[in-house]
Amino acid sequence: MFDVDAEVIANRSLSNDYNVLTLGAPPIAAASEPGQFVMVKPNAGFDPLLRRPFSVFEVLRDNNGAPAAVTLLSKRIGPSTALLYDARPGQRIACLGPLGRPFTVVEPPLDAWMIAGGVGLAPFATLAEALRARRVTTTLFYGARSGAELFYLDFFRSLHVELVLTTEDGSIGERGRVVAPLARALESRTASAPIMLYACGPEGMLSATAQVATKYQRSCQVSVERIMGCGLGGCYSCVVPMRGDDGRMHHVRSCLAGPVLPADQIVWD
């Protein structure tokens, strides 16, 4: 875990709301595993006050192949993400990480199915690379509001990831929510062919994914997003209700036990 006063190397706008911010943070880039997160503070001073959690989106390497930078996929929803959207190269942003428990990356003969909703795409770029390195056959089920908000499709294609796309307006792919084609694919898959599901996105999408995973008896790792105060286990803000071994519900800190958690142990609303 490193605390880096990271220089903004680039900030690319993907749409009116989404941007990809490149932060020079070699030690964080070198240590990051798929699914881990960083806590960033885009401003000095007290407003906004707290850091915000972001999945490490990409790990970028320098000309010698050494990890040099991480990128963040951000959606502008409040003051902190607005500052990240407007960040200029050369500016400094405090970046603490990598934090949290990463995905468990499967090996063949398992196939990997990644299910992403909106900005929930963020943890899947590094996961797709790790899966590719292990020659795992990988599919990305990816839903967004419209085709203009489906990003990095060529990146995933270059990693031989099969894409199943949905949009709420039907502008690209199937119209509707991403869990619909996922459920059909699970239905048509023979039970003996093993798969690991990985999901990240809005809460409704995650609970629906957990439901179909349970129905078809497939393991599912979800990356949850919670309001976090510190990211280090100090504040107990980011808890997720989970069923413990004792059968009772416990509030588990998603910063330490997660953000990647087993879907079948979460108590969904």
Place this chain on the structure above:
Amino acid sequence: MDLSVRIGSLTLKNPLIAASGCFGYGVEYADLVDLSSLGAIAVKGLFLTEREGHPPPRIVETPAGMLNAIGLQGIGVHRFVDEKLPELRARRATVIVNVCGTTLDEYVEVSRILSDADGVAAIELNISCPNIKEGGIQFGCSLTGTFEVVSAVRKVTRLPIIPKLTPNVTDVASFARAAEDAGADAVSLVNTFLAMVIDVETRRPKISNIVGGLSGPAIRPIAVRMVYECRQTVKIPIVGMGGIAGARDVLEFMIAGADAVQVGTANFVDPFVWSKLLDGIREYLERHRIEKITDLIGSIDTRMQDKEWISS
């Protein structure tokens, strides 16, 4: 240069204490911060048994502050003694345990268990959490309640007792006096200010408990005023807190009358804040040629203001 301060019979190597509820059980930070470099750490509040706390969302940001209603989630005193205290001892941390109770008996029982445990330096009595209905705050909002809790715990422990006071009363200083009269070794203040935030689009409160406790730089001037008032009223040491984010804030509390301080919210923003605070304190003491930090305590100089008021 001497940064050590005394809280009753307890000597701290410096005045910085990690505030309860903001530092987990300390062990979460053991790989980031040399726990023995802090004056002390006040661990998360403990009842007799485990508690799951409030459902999320539990925090929301406010201008220069944050609102929380965690609901005192905690592992209970027994698990703390078994699972956390050994590592804190090994790390040579000075441990202040924040003790909660739903009844007078629970405060007494938790305090008794901690007194028998190896590695507890002091007890901070949480009679001021604004976020749970059935405990603590009803003692902290009543002068007789405050007196009774402190008196009862006094009978079962020789550890320093530090009642943590709520600012959500008309006159905090009278509560500090009640605690002093009952045999407290010190008081700590302030806990958070009861507050709320509403989402105007949905008209729903932003945290599940509807109301919560406000902390952070936004509350600091009020907290400093309350420490100052208590300093005028009681002789026992005061542990000041509320929105400390920099070394100057520590110094401000001490000049107002605090013997030591706690830092909470700032640790969320920067877990490495401690060494920065110590560096800033040392720089100040050097510049002002102050040998012992205790010389600063309560050293506020109000004379000039008096003259100006008279002449104007």
